[in-house]
Amino acid sequence: MDMLKKAPKAGAIVAFLVLFSLAVTWKMNNYTVLVVNMALINMITAYGLSIMLGMCGQLVFSGVAFMGIGAYITANLCSGRLGFFLPGHAAVVAAVALTALIAWAAGILFLRLKNSFCTFATLGFVQVLYVLFLNYEPAFGGPKGIPEIRTLSVGGFVFDSYKKWYFLLLGIVLLIALIVERIRRTNLGRSLASIRDNEIAAQSLGVNIYRTRVIAFVIAGAFAGLSGSLLAQHNRFISGDQFSFAKSTTIVIMSMLGGINSTPGIFVGALIVTFLPEVLRGLDKYLMLIYGFAVIIMMIFMPMGIGGAVSDFLKTMRRKHKVKS
Amino acid sequence: MLHGAASPDNKNGGIKVNFSIFFSMLVNGLSMGMIYAMIAMGLILLIRAVGVLNFAQGDLLMVGAYIACVLIMDLSLPFYIAVPLSLVLYALLGLVFMLATYWPLRKASYPVAPIIATMGASLVLSEGTMILFGSWPRIISPVLKNAQGKALTVNLFGTRLQVQFLLIIVVAIVAMALIYLLFEKSYIGIMMQAAAQDKPTAELIGISTLMTTAATYMLVVVLVSIGGYMVAPVYTVTTSLSSLNLRAFAGTVIGGFGSIKGAIIGCLLVGVVESFATIRFSSYKDAIVFLILIVFLIFRPQGLIIDKVADKA
Numbered sequence: 001m002d003m004l005k006k007a008p009k010a011g012a013i014v015a016f017l018v019l020f021s022l023a024v025t026w027k028m029n030n031y032t033v034l035v036v037n038m039a040l041i042n043m044i045t046a047y048g049l050s051i052m053l054g055m056c057g058q059l060v061f062s063g064v065a066f067m068g069i070g071a072y073i074t075a076n077l078c079s080g081r082l083g084f085f086l087p088g089h090a091a092v093v094a095a096v097a098l099t100a101l102i103a104w105a106a107g108i109l110f111l112r113l114k115n116s117f118c119t120f121a122t123l124g125f126v127q128v129l130y131v132l133f134l135n136y137e138p139a140f141g142g143p144k145g146i147p148e149i150r151t152l153s154v155g156g157f158v159f160d161s162y163k164k165w166y167f168l169l170l171g172i173v174l175l176i177a178l179i180v181e182r183i184r185r186t187n188l189g190r191s192l193a194s195i196r197d198n199e200i201a202a203q204s205l206g207v208n209i210y211r212t213r214v215i216a217f218v219i220a221g222a223f224a225g226l227s228g229s230l231l232a233q234h235n236r237f238i239s240g241d242q243f244s245f246a247k248s249t250t251i252v253i254m255s256m257l258g259g260i261n262s263t264p265g266i267f268v269g270a271l272i273v274t275f276l277p278e279v280l281r282g283l284d285k286y287l288m289l290i291y292g293f294a295v296i297i298m299m300i301f302m303p304m305g306i307g308g309a310v311s312d313f314l315k316t317m318r319r320k321h322k323v324k325s
Numbered sequence: 326m327l328h329g330a331a332s333p334d335n336k337n338g339g340i341k342v343n344f345s346i347f348f349s350m351l352v353n354g355l356s357m358g359m360i361y362a363m364i365a366m367g368l369i370l371l372i373r374a375v376g377v378l379n380f381a382q383g384d385l386l387m388v389g390a391y392i393a394c395v396l397i398m399d400l401s402l403p404f405y406i407a408v409p410l411s412l413v414l415y416a417l418l419g420l421v422f423m424l425a426t427y428w429p430l431r432k433a434s435y436p437v438a439p440i441i442a443t444m445g446a447s448l449v450l451s452e453g454t455m456i457l458f459g460s461w462p463r464i465i466s467p468v469l470k471n472a473q474g475k476a477l478t479v480n481l482f483g484t485r486l487q488v489q490f491l492l493i494i495v496v497a498i499v500a501m502a503l504i505y506l507l508f509e510k511s512y513i514g515i516m517m518q519a520a521a522q523d524k525p526t527a528e529l530i531g532i533s534t535l536m537t538t539a540a541t542y543m544l545v546v547v548l549v550s551i552g553g554y555m556v557a558p559v560y561t562v563t564t565s566l567s568s569l570n571l572r573a574f575a576g577t578v579i580g581g582f583g584s585i586k587g588a589i590i591g592c593l594l595v596g597v598v599e600s601f602a603t604i605r606f607s608s609y610k611d612a613i614v615f616l617i618l619i620v621f622l623i624f625r626p627q628g629l630i631i632d633k634v635a636d637k638a
Contacts, residue, residue: 109623120578121622124615131612289452295445300429303438
């Protein structure tokens with residue numbers, strides 16, 4: 001019974017993805033595909049935020065910092081700066097593992113703090129790393145960034161066009177989305193939700209708040225590291241200004257727009273936020289202004305984002321249907 | 326550009342630090358710290374009153390600087406008209422800001438919603454002024470001028486200082502003291518505190534929380550905008566003034582979230598550290614400020630001064 005109820009939703013998502021992929025393959029030029037790919041890469045970080053903010057209720061800005069760490073690790077391993085080239089997929093694994101390790105160390109320090117304090121700590125973390133990325137030449141290439149990163153190749157198959165990358169990224173995003181959905185239904189997900197809804201009650205039920213939050217933070221950090229690593233190999237060039245505080249707010253807005261607790265919602269939100277500048281190219285000058293107004297208006301009318309609004313709508317429809325029958 | 330006429334040669338690095346440079350750096354640092362403190366005080370008042378972390382605080386400061394610039398430079402109004410008029414405009418700005426980013430959201434099911442709304446407002450304010458005035462920095466004449474219309478300087482302990490820096494310190498202290506007295510001692514202030522601590526009970530005994538919230542927002546924006554007007558002659562009027570916000574955040578956390586005194590001390594510390602950091606590590610000064618923030622968060626998360634309402638934040 002439960003499966004039947006879910007089937008139309010899953011069917012709609014699959015249909016949307018197939019149509020979208022067809023559009024990407026046949027209708028879009030190289031530049032548009034690049035934009036879609038960037039949206040997909042950002043989405044991975046946004047899913048990490050969804051675990052921290054949506055499930056755990058803790059606003060963190062650190063996603064972009066970990067994205068930067070993952071990107072610079074990959075860049076150093078794959079551009080020959082250190083005197084050797086690591087194969088792309090090995091670099092991804094190394095970047096994710098190292099980023100998760102750093103996220104674990106940072107999480108141990110930051111998550112002892114509550115609410116706004118923790119938000120501020122992550123904000124400081126982003127700022128410190130941003131300045132380091134921009135200025136420290138030996139590890140991060142300084143203001144010039146790191147160019148000539150090798151693109152990913154797996155077993156002789158080289159991802160040398162944006163369309164090839166699109167299918168790889170879509171696969172990874174779907175995998176991440178499934179992991180997020182899975183986490184929501186595990187012990188960890190329910191512990192996180194209990195912390196978000198009532199910390200004292202959670203504690204009295206035996207949830208180890210600190211440990212649970214650190215685990216969530218590490219998962220979010222690993223996601224961000226993955227997205228950074230893919231970003232470095234996709235763009236083949238990275239520089240510090242891709243990992244600024246402004247980028248963090250964009251990621252936060254992306255997830256809030258889509259619906260912080262809605263996995264398909266974040267997909268849509270990231271696409272909208274990344275595409276808006278392209279669609280409104282003629283209104284370039286007013287773009288960020290419109291964007292700001294849109295954020296305020298959205299927070300007023302649908303604080304749970306598009307995903308939340310849609311599921312509310314479906315709920316009321318279902319209730320009406322029941323009343324009729 | 327940051328430290329104006331007082332230290333034009335520190336970009337070369339490796340300069341010898343004598344007393345004169347030390348003293349002017351100290352005054353620069355303290356005056357910037359005072360600007361951060363004004364932002365921070367507004368931040369804490371808002372957190373106490375409505376529990377909203379305001380990410381648009383720096384943009385409000387920037388808009389305040391632009392309003393002063395338009396009134397004084399473009400319309401060339403005399404000082405005694407321009408100042409009261411700008412104060413009225415600041416208060417109106419605060420009212421509009423409150424009605425847009427807080428009032429419709431006060432019952433939002435998701436507590437992060439009003440905070441995200443201030444992020445949106447930050448974009449609206451900075452992009453709006455960018456569209457209206459362009460990204461070119463504008464010059465505003467300092468409040469105190471010498472006979473040639475240039476910034477007035479004084480000699481203090483053998484150091485030439487811009488009077489504007491000293492004026493920032495004085496004005497900031499006076500403005501913050503007035504707002505502190507208003508909140509702690511006056512009847513209206515006590516009403517605002519009551520509304521901040523317990524909205525339903527305050528409503529029950531006849532306090533209009535709409536009025537108190539609006540008054541708080543107006544006071545906060547007036548305070549922050551005065552900061553913008555004071556800092557504008559030193560920094561020039563540009564949209565990048567809004568970046569002062571993050572350093573004020575750092576000072577607030579170092580000082581202790583709930584405590585205004587602590588936040589002021591923290592902000593002064595940030596200002597001075599930043600000022601001295603320019604001597605040697607110009608490009609890393611932001612990193613140093615935020616490293617101090619992180620160190621404080623790890624070793625003394627409750628801040629320098631602990632306040633009884635700190636847990637509200």
